Amino acid sequence: MAQKESIVSFREHSAWAALLTTAVVYGIFVFGLARGWVGLGSTAATRWLVEAMVLQTIAVIAISIVATIRTRPEAKDERDRAIDLKAARAAYIVLGACVVMASIVLIWAPAATGSSLARPEPAVVGQLLLLGFVASELVRFGTQVLLYRRGV
Amino acid sequence: MGSRPKPAPLRIANRVRSLRFQGRELSQVEVAEAVGVTRQTILAIEKGKYTPTLEVAFRLARLFDVPLDEVFFCEPDPDDPPHDRRSRALTG
Numbered sequence: 001m002a003q004k005e006s007i008v009s010f011r012e013h014s015a016w017a018a019l020l021t022t023a024v025v026y027g028i029f030v031f032g033l034a035r036g037w038v039g040l041g042s043t044a045a046t047r048w049l050v051e052a053m054v055l056q057t058i059a060v061i062a063i064s065i066v067a068t069i070r071t072r073p074e075a076k077d078e079r080d081r082a083i084d085l086k087a088a089r090a091a092y093i094v095l096g097a098c099v100v101m102a103s104i105v106l107i108w109a110p111a112a113t114g115s116s117l118a119r120p121e122p123a124v125v126g127q128l129l130l131l132g133f134v135a136s137e138l139v140r141f142g143t144q145v146l147l148y149r150r151g152v
Numbered sequence: 153m154g155s156r157p158k159p160a161p162l163r164i165a166n167r168v169r170s171l172r173f174q175g176r177e178l179s180q181v182e183v184a185e186a187v188g189v190t191r192q193t194i195l196a197i198e199k200g201k202y203t204p205t206l207e208v209a210f211r212l213a214r215l216f217d218v219p220l221d222e223v224f225f226c227e228p229d230p231d232d233p234p235h236d237r238r239s240r241a242l243t244g
Contacts, residue, residue, distance in 0.1 A: 009192040077189040079202050151201025 010071045011080050012148040017063035019141035025056040026134045041124035049130060083147045091140035098132025163227040169198045171216040171223060178215075187211040 029052050032038050038045040076084075102125055109120070172178045180198075184191045187208050196202035203224075204212070213220040 009190055012192070074190045077193050078205055078208060079189065079193040079196060082202075151196060151199075152203075 008071065009080075009148070010067060010073045011076065011083075012145070013067035013071055014060075014064060015141050015144040015148060017060055017067060019138065019145055021056050021059040021063065022134065022138055022141060025052045025059065026131075026138075028052070030131070040127055041121045045127055046123065049127060079152060082152050083144055086147060086152070087140045087143035090143045091136040094139045095132060095136035098129065098135065102129050102132065164203050164224055165200060165227045166197060166224045168194070168212060168223060171218065174216075183212070183215065186215050 029048055032048065033040055033045070038048055105120060105128075106125060168183070172180070172183060178186075180191045180194045184194045187194075188211070189204070189208060193202060193204070197204055209220060209224055213223045216223060
């Protein structure tokens with residue numbers, strides 16, 4: 001089957017797919033948390049997170065199949081690698097900040113209040129760390145899209 | 153202790169598009185396959201959105217059978233007088 005030569009590369013299609021699916025799927029999760037549909041740290045929130053991961057994976061696979069049909073899959077070249085590196089560096093900063101903040105909450109918040117009751121639930125910290133990871137992934141995909149559009 | 157002032161970024165331009173149409177009239181796909189990058193990377197180079205590595209730059213020069221500085225060159229800064237440019241280039 002002849003495939004149309006596209007201005008947008010297969011890698012850029014993939015970055016867009018990952019960015020949009022991550023934003024939509026985890027956006028619904030965060031919206032649910034904000035509206036109080038699920039409580040942070042609850043079993044329901046953990047189930048939602050797992051469902052969100054599965055849903056996002058399925059969505060990315062589906063969009064990647066469509067992107068493969070529309071554009072010819074190509075091996076990564078030096079520009080793709082340069083974009084990946086810059087995007088990973090931006091994401092690392094976000095992830096690092098989230099880990100530091102979670103550590104501060106875990107270590108210093110109970111000490112500051114002088115009560116062990118103030119220590120957050122492990123599920124809460126775990127879910128916050130996962131959301132931090134999602135935020136860093138959003139930054140990574142967003143940076144990739146930006147660099148593909150604007151130039152490296 | 154004073155730190156060395158950071159030099160202003162160079163504006164690197166290229167003649168890839170015009171060289172493609174000289175002689176053999178190569179398509180972006182043909183150039184991309186010859187130098188081992190994607191067509192979108194050749195497009196980005198032509199638009200000035202990406203400066204390739206030295207390896208790809210030399211491959212492009214070899215493909216077009218011209219010296220490297222005929223493919224890539226520094227665009228003159230309009231705010232920079234020619235005399236200053238030359239002396240700065242010589243002194244670093």
